[in-house]
Amino acid sequence: MVRQRGKVVEAMKPETYLSRVSKTISKFKLVEEGDVIFVALSGGGDSASALFTLKSFVDQKDVDCELKGFHIDLGFPSGKTLDVVKGQTDLVGVELVTVSTKELGVSFPDVVKKTSRPVCSVCGVLKRYVMNKIPREMGANKIATGHHMDDFLVFFFKNVISQNFFWISKFKPKLESSHPKMLCRIRPLFFVGGKETRDFCESMGIPFVERESCPHTSLDCYTDLNRAKWYETLYQIEKKHKNFRCQMARSIVKMNKFFAVEASRVVECPLCGEPTNQETCSFCRLFKGVK
Numbered sequence: 001m002v003r004q005r006g007k008v009v010e011a012m013k014p015e016t017y018l019s020r021v022s023k024t025i026s027k028f029k030l031v032e033e034g035d036v037i038f039v040a041l042s043g044g045g046d047s048a049s050a051l052f053t054l055k056s057f058v059d060q061k062d063v064d065c066e067l068k069g070f071h072i073d074l075g076f077p078s079g080k081t082l083d084v085v086k087g088q089t090d091l092v093g094v095e096l097v098t099v100s101t102k103e104l105g106v107s108f109p110d111v112v113k114k115t116s117r118p119v120c121s122v123c124g125v126l127k128r129y130v131m132n133k134i135p136r137e138m139g140a141n142k143i144a145t146g147h148h149m150d151d152f153l154v155f156f157f158k159n160v161i162s163q164n165f166f167w168i169s170k171f172k173p174k175l176e177s178s179h180p181k182m183l184c185r186i187r188p189l190f191f192v193g194g195k196e197t198r199d200f201c202e203s204m205g206i207p208f209v210e211r212e213s214c215p216h217t218s219l220d221c222y223t224d225l226n227r228a229k230w231y232e233t234l235y236q237i238e239k240k241h242k243n244f245r246c247q248m249a250r251s252i253v254k255m256n257k258f259f260a261v262e263a264s265r266v267v268e269c270p271l272c273g274e275p276t277n278q279e280t281c282s283f284c285r286l287f288k289g290v291k
């Protein structure tokens with residue numbers, strides 16, 4: 001899709017990719033001595049690359065910290081994702097922690113049937129909740145995700161268009177915790193894009209699953225489909241303006257302080273005790289049927 005008429009975006013060598021990610025980790029202090037970092041692995045290449053690059057940084061700089069892979073099994077029927085995630089953690093020699101919706105005592109299909117909320121939004125609530133709660137309970141102080149430069153550029157433009165300026169303040173490689181129960185979130189791929197990440201995985205022999213068909217939507221995850229259209233737009237601009245994406249990402253990091261309004265008060269949900277900025281957290285409202 002992004003390869004129309006030959007090379008659209010200049011290829012990045014694996015060593016350049018690794019060096020750029022390593023500089024991000026170093027400059028923004030994503031990894032510090034004593035950290036326990038869980039890397040959220042979906043099975044896709046982005047999160048696998050986040051794990052690979054973090055592990056490479058920790059080994060190279062000999063940082064005394066613990067890295068673990070973390071996978072949420074959403075119970076999709078294909079079943080191969082778990083094997084791929086296992087392959088990703090085996091490749092770099094870290095432990096894999098998995099948690100299934102069954103173990104969490106929630107039924108995704110039941111909730112989807114009951115709510116008028118789009119399925120992708122329900123999925124997002126579940127992932128964000130579990131990704132913060134379980135690693136924290138297992139001793140983590142940080143959670144790493146595979147969100148990359150293109151993701152943040154898309155978030156940025158969408159938020160500008162919808163005038164949700166507050167969210168722009170969160171677009172940075174390291175999002176500090178805003179509550180004792182909220183993990184610090186790190187994004188090592190903040191200055192590399194989706195195409196570069198895919199190329200990197202392929203050249204390093206990192207296993208990953210292609211976008212998985214979601215059984216709850218008719219074909220693919222709508223969130224992914226919508227994002228794909230945006231990616232294409234970004235790559236079209238970059239065709240005419242070299243380094244557009246990277247320059248934009250750098251600008252966003254510098255401008256996000258202008259959007260940092262008074263942070264909303266984070267409290268503990270009265271039902272589950274997890275941090276929320278609402279009276280009852282989104283997870284309890286959706287999955288525990290509390291209004």
Ligand SMILES: [Zn+2]
Binds near residue numbers: 271272
């Ligand atoms: Zn709750």
